[in-house]
Structure formats: C-alpha cells, structure tokens
Amino acid sequence: MVGAWPVLTLIVVLPLLGAAVVLLLPKTMSRWQQPVGMAAAFPPLLLAGWIYGNFSAVPGTMLREQAVWLQLSFRRDVFSTAPSWSLELQYHLAVDGLSLPLLLVASVVAAAAALASIYIKKRQRMFYGSFLLLESGLMGALLARDLLLFFVFLEITAAAMFLLVGIWGSTDRERSARRYLLANGTGSALLLVGFALLIAAAGLSGGQTGQGPLLTLSGSYDVIAANLSAFGPAPADALAWPGGLQPLLLTKPLQWTIFLLVAAGFALRMPLFPFHRWSIEAHEQAPTPAAMLLSGALLQVGGYGLLRYGVLLFPEQSGKAGAALAAIGVVQLFYGALLSLAQRDLRRLIAYASLSQTGFVLLGIASLNEVGLQGAVFQLVAQGLIVALMLFIAGSLQERTGTAQLSELGGLARPLPFTSGILLAAALALAGTPGLAGFTGRLLPLLGMFGVMKGWAAAAAAGVIVSGVCIVRGVLTVSFGPVAEKNAALRDARFIEAVPMIALLALVVLLGIYPSTLSDVMRQAFAVLFEH
C-alpha cells in the first residue's frame, strides 16, 4: 500500500511542502509557525524508518524512482549512418546499503535539530523556511542517482546553510557565513568541473529507437559506474562507439584528474585537514540546529560523496591514494584532538573533537577493505549522532548560562545533573566506550588499517589516546569541579529538550550494543567493489 507511493520523492518533497506552508501562513496565525515548522521536519524520519523496516539487502530490489527531467535531442538527418544522440538530465532517486544508514542518521539529526529550534526567537517564518529547505536538500543529496541532480541538491544545502549561519548566528555570524560560502563555493566549483568531465567522458549510453541507434549523454550514476568499470583498469577504445561521439577520451590521466577534482571538492566540504577552518567557525557561530546539521548531516553527505563518487567509481585511484588519505586521517586525528585541548569555547572544542573523529572515517576509507569501509560508514553514523547530541547540549547550556566560554562554565553537574549526565555519556561515546556507538566506529577502521598499512595504523592507535582525552577533559571542565555562583540555580532540561537527548542517546546505545542493526544493511553496499 505504502509501497506504491513514491516514498523517496516524498522524503525530498514533504519538507519543502512544510516550508511552503510556513512561509504562506497568514500573519494572524504566526504562533503556528513553530509547531508547523518542527512537525514538517519529521516526515523524512518516518519514511526513512519505513524504508529501513522494509529494506532487503538483496541487490536489485532497491527502491528507485526515475523520470526524465529534461532531454535535448540532436537528431541526425536520415541520410547519415551516424546515430542520433541526446543530452538527458534525469530525475533519479534510489536508496541502497550505503545511502540508507546515512539517510537514517540525517533524518534523525534533522528531527532532533528541529526540536532544538525552540531556542530560535527571531524571524521564525524565514528560519523554518531555510531549515526545511536545508533538510530537503540533504535528503535529496543522499538519494540522488544523477550527478547533476546531486549537485543541485548539494547547492541547495549550501545556500540554506549560508542563510542559517548568516542570519541566526551569534556575534560574528556574517564573517563566518561568508567563509562558509567561500569554502563551499570553491568545493562546488571543483566538483562541478569534475562532474562535467566525468559526464563527458563516461556518461554515454546506447539504445535503439525506431530511427536507428540512439546515444544518450547523461549524468546517470548507474551508466557512469557501468562505463567506468567496463573501461576498467585499462581504458578501452572510446572510438568503439559508432561515429566516435565520445566527447572526451577516458584516459588514465583524465581519470586521475577527475578523481582528484571530486576528492578535493568533497574534502573541502567534509571538511578535511587543512580545509577545516570554515567549519570550526561555522560551528561556533551557527545557531544550534544549524550546527547540529553541520556535524550530524552535512559532514555525512560529504563522506557519502567521497565514498560514492570517489571510492566506488575510482577504486584503482583510491587504492593508490590510500596512503595519502591515511596520512591525512592520522594528522587530522591528532591535530583535531590537540587543538581541541587548547580551546576556550565549548562549541569550538566540540568542533575540533569532531574533526579529530573524522580521521577515523578517512582511515576506514584509506584501508579500502570491507572491514575498514564499513567502519567508515559506521563512524560517520555514530559521529553524526554523538556530535549532534553534544552540540545540542552545548546549545542548551549556552541558552541557560548565556555563554559557551569554558572558563565561565564548570561544576554544572550540580545544578544540571540530567544534562550533564547525558553530556558525559556522549563524551564517553565519542571517546569509544564499548556499549556505545563510537566503539564500533573506531574499532573497525583500525582493524581494517592494520591489514594494509601497519605504520599508519599504529600511529592511529596512539591517536586513540588523545582523541579520547580531549573530549572527556572538555566535558570534565564543564560539569565537574565547583560550580560558579551565578550558575548554581539553573534549571535542568525541559521535557522538549529531554526528548531529543534521550532519543539520540538511545540510538547511540542501540548501535553500541547491537551494531548489526546497521551493519546488516551496509553489507551489500561495497559488495560491487569486492566482486572484482
């Protein structure tokens, strides 16, 4: 019954509808803006949950919604023997074992972030409009199976996030919004060039029509993946296409160029060391819901892009770049942790700790074996949930104490035992406590690494020490020790704050105790890669 509905399209469209409703609400009903805006963030979560419930890991049974969006035909005259060809833009959504875990975490974090928007007081109509637009873009980016469609969704997220940071951020919001735009714009430019080359080089597919063979040039992911794997290790003769219509020959150097462009584009967005600065500032300045989406969903989209458009399309190049990726991962692991130790602001501390944790994702990717890659996805999920939870708590502390400066916090476990308890649990989860999600996300990439690069793996194992210590030290600074006079009478979390905290922590515990809930789904994600 539900199965007959275009579930994937609904995931993308329903937040947009919600945004439209919020924006069109008459002035007299302005008190409904907040409830409607919050409620509109939830349909993706419910639908993603439905997909998870009905997901089967058998390839070929995955959900898919496809339509031709725009077609430009260039028909040859009837006398020519050359085939006709057309340029096609597809609307193509699908979900598989790689996108589903990230879709789930993004929708969970988006729902939690929607609840965190109770702190937003000014220009609510516009806020929920941008927020829901961002959510829609996120979902679309994770579902899209067409390069250009993916790019469009990615740009939607960037624009919406720019608004969220620039309008509702704290004191230095405009500067950090500009930096955000600059970094993401550069990333997008690289990505666009890479994608354009990729389409030109590998986007051609053949077919038959009544008037003879028809060649279609499109950004369809499936076509490109098939072409790339057919060209395989040695680039086949592209002129095999009748008429030599291939706009570009897919040579080795071109493959490398595309791979590097795509990888650099996602590296800027994810972000990877040393392009992380904009992300730290955005975390500090962004309003709490936006910061949660930044670390809990946008980072995941970046990682997803790196996996799908980098590793899965170019396994050979990824394998050769593995050592470099591992090096960046280890450096980032240490660098993030060290800088996190030196921070004076709770949100910057969390941002650097998150940067440090992303190192495990890179290590998992660099190992390029099943253990490591699954670990990378697992870490993306775990990190998203945990860091979003921590940023949410940081926001609620900031709401109460009026500051995120570590020197003015301290001893908060006394007035706020519930919030501090959850914060401590989240910090322990991020530090890799077994029974909580961070454990698996850290264990698997390292196990994967030890199989291929012992040296980097040993360095990363040493990184476990600093990356755990930095976050726990920060949390101890906030909640342990004597409490300041002015904070002694704070009130603990309200019901609407407690709900997302408990929900996020419950998921973290579930994934920690029984990782199979997720790993079973992921199993087929990389099967393609290891068949050869």
Add this chain to the structure above:
Amino acid sequence: MDNLPQAAPLIPAFQLAAFALLTASGRSFRRESVWIGGIFSLASFIVALAVLGGRLLGDADNYNGRFEWMRIGTFPIAMGYEVTNLTSLMLVIISALGLLTSVYAAGFMKQDERITVFYGYMALLQFATLGLALADNALTFYFFWIMTGIGMFLLIGFRYSDPQVKSAALQAFMAARLGDAALLAAMALLFFYMPGHSLDFVTIQNVFQNGGEAVPPGAANAAALLLALAAVAAAAQFPLFAWLPGAERTPLPAYALIQGVTVSAAGVYLLVRMQPLMAASPAAMAALYTIGGITALLGALIAAVQRDIRRILAYSTVSQTGYMLVALGMEAETACIFHLLTHALFKPLLLFAAGNVMQAANSTDLYALGKIGRRMPATAWIFGIGALAMAGIPPFAGFWSRDAIASVAMDSSVPLFMALAGAGFFTALYMTRLFLVMFAGFGQELPDEERSAPAVPAAPATSKTRVPPSQAGGSAAARENRLPAGLMLPPAALALLSVPAGLLETPWSGRLGTWLSGVYEAPHGGVNAMIVMAAASALGIYLGWMIYVKGTVRLRREELASRAPWAVPSLERGLYLEKAGRTLFLGTLITLGRLLLRCEDKTASAAGMAAAQAIGSSGRLLHRLLQTKGPVYGFLAVIAFIMLAAALAGRRFW
C-alpha cells in the same frame, strides 16, 4: 547440574540489569537502590557459587558459548564466554567482593543523596569485571576491559565537585586510554596474523603452545610487548602507577572493589589469559618481571612514608600487584592467581576496617586518630589480621601466596628475589606503622591541617544531609558499637577467610595449580625462600616496633625529614610521578595544541585576507573593464560563448 555453565552469562547480566534499573531511576529511590544493588549482587554471587560448585563436583568439561555480534562481509565478529575452572574461580572472587562492597556501602554511603547513582556505577563496574572474567576471545575481553576503565573513571569521579577528584578522574582516564591504545594495537596485530583471523583464547593458546610458527615472531613479540604495556597501565605499575593512589577520594567501598579485584582483573588476568603468547616473547617476560620487581619494592617504600591512610593502602596495592606481575614474568600463573585471590581477601578487609576508623574519627590522616584502638577493639583485631596477612606472617593467607612467587623468583634470579624480599620487609614495616600509629596512637605528629580537614564521607553533594562532623581529632564521639552491622560484617567475613585461604596451595601441594590448569603441577617446594621471606617480614615488624614504640631507631617520618630532607617529600608524592603524568603528558599536549592554534589562526587570517583580496581585486578589475569598455567586453564575451558552442556542436564535422 549439566546446564550450570550455561547460566554463567547470568552473572554479569544481573549487574547489567541493576545498572539499567538504577540509571533509569536517576537520583530517586535512595533507599531502594541499596536493595536493588544488594539483591542483584547476591544473585550474581549465588550463580557464581553454583557454577564453581558444579566444577568442583567434577563437571570438568569447559563450556563455551558465543553469539554473532556483527558481521563484516562474510566474516563474523563474535562475542563469547567460556566457563573453565579459572573463570569460575574469578567469577566467585569478583561477585563475592561485589556483594560485600554492596553491603558495606549500604552503611557507608547512607547519607549520600546520590547513592542511587553510586550503586549504578558499582553495578556497571561489576558487570564489566565479571564480563572480563568470562570472555572467551580477545575482542570480548577488550570490550569489557575498556568498560572496566570507564566504570573506574566514573567511580573515581563520583564526588565531582572536588577539583582534586576531577584531576584524579582525568588521570585515571588517561591511563586507561593508554592501555586501551596498546591493547587495541595488540589485538589488531593478532587479528591479522592469527590463522583464520581467530581471536579466541583457546586458539591463541594452542597456536603459541605449539611453538607459534603460524605467527611471525616479530608480530608476536610486538603484540606481547603491547599487552605488557596495557597491563602496566591497567594494573597501576611503575611508571604509570600514579592514577591509583591519586584516586584516594573515591568513595571507599568503590575503592575497595577497585583495589581488590578490578585492578588485578584488568591488569593481571589479561596476561594470564594470554600466557602462551607472552611466554613466546622473552623480551615481554623480562619487561614484566623487571617492572613488577621495581614496582613491588618502590610501592612498599612509598607506602612507608604516606600519611593518608587511603594512600598507604593504595600504594600497597600497587606493590602487591607488582608481585603478581613478577609471577607472570616467571611463568608461574598459579602463584599469580593465588596471590590475586589472597590479595582480594585482605586488601578490601584493610580498606573496610580503615574506613570504619576514618568514618568514626572523621579524618583520613594517620596521625589524627588518637588511640582509637581502645574504643574500637573489634575493628583493631580485624585490621590486625589483615595486616598480618599482608605482611606475610604465617599462617595467614598472604604468606603462602607470596612465598609461591618468591620461591620461583629465587630459582631464576637473585636480584629479583632480593627486590621481592626487600618489598616484603617494607611491607611489614608500613603495615606495622599503620597499625601502631592508627590504633595505638604511637608516634603522633601534629595533625596535617590539609588532610584532616576534608572528612571521608563528606561528599560536598551531601552537605544538606550530612551529620555535623565530630570535632577535629575528635574521636571522642567515636564508638564502635554505634557502627551498623553492615559496616562490621564484610571485614569480619574477609578476616575469617584470610586464614584458611592460604592453605589452598602450600609449598607441599600443587593442588590449586593442578585444578586450574587441569594438568598435574608439582609443588613449588622452596623452604629457603620461605625462611628468607618470613625473616624479612619479621624484621620489618621488629624494626617498626623499634621505631614507633620504643623510639630507639630514629627513623620516624619527621626524624627522617631532618636527616634527608629530600626523601620524604619526593617519596610522599610518589617520586613526583603523580604530577608528571599530568604536567608532562597533558601539559605537553596542551602546549602543543596552543602552538598549533596560534599557527592556525595566523594562517587562516592570512588565507582569508588573501582570498578576500583576490576576489575583491578581480571584482574591481571586471568592474573597471565593464565601466570603461563595457560594450566591448560584453560583445567579446558573447562572441566567445558562441564560438565555444559552435566548436562543441560542430565537433563531429571536423
């Protein structure tokens, strides 16, 4: 009887249930929490006893159960448990101590408004330690091992509003992470080199008992050294011992549990399970007995000058665990487990009895108690038994187990044996000092203001409900008969066990070893070692008597200070190693972080400026071009676009 081993997972499961229940109830149900904690601990203990009983009555087959935790590709990662004679013994030790601490804490922590949280953390720690004992493979072990560290961290940080507690918790956390990293690396090495990626202990034992050819010697060596490092961090050994005595403000019942079983289970039991692998690496074995010997001696020496009762006992744990490490380094697992067992009896006993005294006198300073023994005779007797057991006086338990270690050491290395004998001497000396000064009030010094001020049970969080503290040094109000039975019963029970436990294995019978390994083990004999060790202990007690009662040997703390002014402060602070971990390790990291941050700030602002300038100037350039020759450039742009389009469209005609 046959399915008894299958019930073994229930033992940790009860604790997990207790933890879940207590955590869910937050700070409410203060009175009920005691019952929840106690009843679940009792349940664990009963099942553990039943499992042990089943094994004693001849159910000799090892039982093994596992389930798939997660699957990667086609490769399953399993969690499993294993019931053998060794694990069943460990289960009984841990759960018995868990039960006793639960009973003791009911009285000791009664005033604390966070007692529910306390019992929750205790349940978590017991869950982790019991799981550790049952684990049948390295991954499961690692899982529970880290969880043990987290449980200790939570309990050490229980009185969070105290800044000292905060840094102690962080220190314990850092030591745990160090061990964590080492164990993780060791496990990952094994994962890749073991045949079939198997991580279960039985396979590891089989592979390495058969010479270990399947694994490259380099990898085995590295793994063994990493395991040794993990054990050193977890068992609070030199030079990483600082976190244990630094955690003196842990609630006392939790401290007893940590010192009694957790430290040894996490540090020593790990190596017992991995023994064949360790034995394959002579370097790791040498590291073990060297570090163990140094720690045993050093810990006893440092304990002799401390004045906080809790710190004396903590350093004593450090020293005693050193003995266990020596035993492991000498491939004498039986002696190691035996000492683990006896130490798990007398150390909690000492802490419980001392806790009663400190609570009655409302001070933790050795010199602030007065002649409290007169008012608390039963406690003094119980403590005395524990002290004799610890000092290694026959026929108490500590004598037999330590002798088992010493006789092995005597056979292999004279310096090592000397270190152990020296440690025995100092152990007897500090136990004598502790007993004489604490109970009989000999050798009084001025009370240390700093130490006598914060009273033991006075968690700042309880300030509302706290009973007004009795006056300073004011044991006037302290009377033993006011202590509830719950505070007397656990140490008394342990004292009763301290005598017969030593007879489990004597120099003339290898019964424990035979039972543990299933292979006949010859008695370790060694009358010489026995005589020397007993003489060292007796000498220590005699010297203690001379110093503190007679005053003929002038080596009291304050007298020592006048002769060698450097000795007392440096020893009192654990050779400054207590601070070193924080200042050296964390301090370096923070300084490095600040430095990098400054670099990053500079680069970022420079890069931002450059980018802004680049964009601005290109914008200005375009602006100027368009302003002056706007139409021209607009026209050129259109032409260029058309040319490009034509080039693309007409490509196939060329």
